[in-house]
Amino acid sequence: MQAEERLRALYAAAVDAARPAGRIEVPAALAPKGRLIVLGAGKAAGSMAAAFEEACEQPIAAGLVVTSYGNAAPTRAIEVVEASHPVPDANGLRAAERIMALAKEAGPDDAVVFLGSGGGSALLALPAPGLELADKQAITKALLASGAPITEINNVRKSLSAVKGGRLAQAAAPARVLSYLISDMPGDDAALIASGPTLASPQGFEPLAVLEKHGVEVDERVREAIAANPAPAALAGAEYKVIAKAADSLAAAAALADSWGWEARILGDAIEGEARAVARTMAAEARALQSGLARPVALLSGGETTVEVRGEGKGGRNQEFCLALALALDGQAGIHAIAADTDGIDGATVHAGAVVAPDSLARMQEQGVDPQACLEANDAQRAFEAAGGLVTTGPSLTNVNDFRAVLVEPAAA
Structure with a gap:
């Protein structure tokens, strides 16, 4: 998989x-x-x-x-x-x-x-x-x-x-x-x-x-x-x-990660804060964790981040989190992530959130999209449209707020 x-x-x-x-x-x-x-x-x-x-x-x-x-x-x-x-x-x-x-x-x-x-x-x-x-x-x-x-x-x-x-x-x-x-x-x-x-x-x-x-x-x-x-x-x-509640959802995700032989670490079900700041914190944690890993780890969290609207772009708090995370990771190999709202709708968009891969920034730039400029304009949707990383599910008919998973694989020898 x-x-x-x-x-x-x-x-x-x-x-x-x-x-x-x-x-x-x-x-x-x-x-x-x-x-x-x-x-x-x-x-x-x-x-x-x-x-x-x-x-x-x-x-x-x-x-x-x-x-x-x-x-x-x-x-x-x-x-x-x-x-x-x-x-x-x-x-x-x-x-x-x-x-x-x-x-x-x-x-x-x-x-x-x-x-x-x-x-x-x-x-x-x-x-x-x-x-x-x-x-x-x-x-x-x-x-x-x-x-x-x-x-x-x-x-x-x-x-x-x-x-x-x-x-x-x-x-x-x-x-x-x-x-x-x-x-x-x-x-x-x-x-x-x-x-x-x-x-x-x-x-x-x-x-x-x-x-x-x-x-x-x-x-x-x-x-x-x-x-x-x-x-x-x-x-x-x-x-x-x-x-x-969010804790139930994180427990279900942890059980699935465990079934793959991954170590699941639940960081909390009530994480709040500005989406960009939370993303930078999680990127630093993933980077620090990676060097000493013996087996892959799934960092799981819930809660609700916020966005201070500075620009006129499109994209909810989960897409903004993912774009800020991608910039903070800067193409780091072996780290992938998802952030998506469990209601299936991220902000005023038709998407639930986005997925981050080591080549996300490169794919954006190949399409002529400047990821940093998109972040400054609150235009994360445009960035992930270019990268092909949007998560689109339609309404889920439930809502326990945001779900985030950062998958960290051991650093290559």
Whole structure:
């Protein structure tokens, strides 16, 4: 098996380990005296709805989930609608309004199930009182371009929302609320997955300070709306189960690498930081490791890097990571890598990520593409189009964030 085949196989194993099918266990009697209402939001919401239907023996009285465009899955009783990610749109607003209306219909004998995954923050686009959809769109775009970490972005999103940060559970009270979650959050903080529509939020977070930190300017009207919209610090009876997370995917990839006789080293499932900086660190680690190796090693990691947008090119954080890694490795023999988002979509592109080989830079240059100039312009997609290293899978219908593998073979004698 060639190095690129191994890399793509590791990525496929990671994605398969995050799929919701067979991972949802439903209590025998969620609402023995009442109705069962199923709601949800996220890139995996459609496939989670299908998996819930397969696992649930109780009739579903009403169901609606919202997922990103191209991520719908066939269901029987639960309606699946699509909206925009990562910047919210009018379809997300309408979906959020309908989801909140269904939650408010729940009575004390009813049960509300929430199916949440990464992407739900943008897809549940119901602004807080005093805010408009345009406010959410502008702030989201600015935070994404600033390179702010996802934990900070999702906490700000709570402050802008009438549904996230536990407000969906408040609307459903006093019904029983049970959430099934697929984690895309570094550290698997359930209250941040889809910005926690059904879970209480720890106090002490200052959204206005985060906006100021990242240079996002807002007017006094927005400031007042945020100040008047604190998330609930406690919710009675909120239950949740994390059914898939990045650690599961890394373990599956490690098992596959072990089966080849490679040594698998998991560097962590919550690695954050600017994509270029993380790439330089991993390149240095791979170089240092290579000289003393007795057998090949697979360095595996997850989490979510960020990109500070400086140019007008195309390519998500995984493609940017790969381009920076290729430049840092500078054609080093025996080191190959992949970085790809487990949802199958890297940023605003149709690609999941990219593959790096020792000759990647040479192939770019043969096609007249300057890899350093592409990096400076945030144009990694163009660079890997020239090198032939793009990973294109289409939506995976799940999301446990980024997957990275660096394969290091012993240095030639």
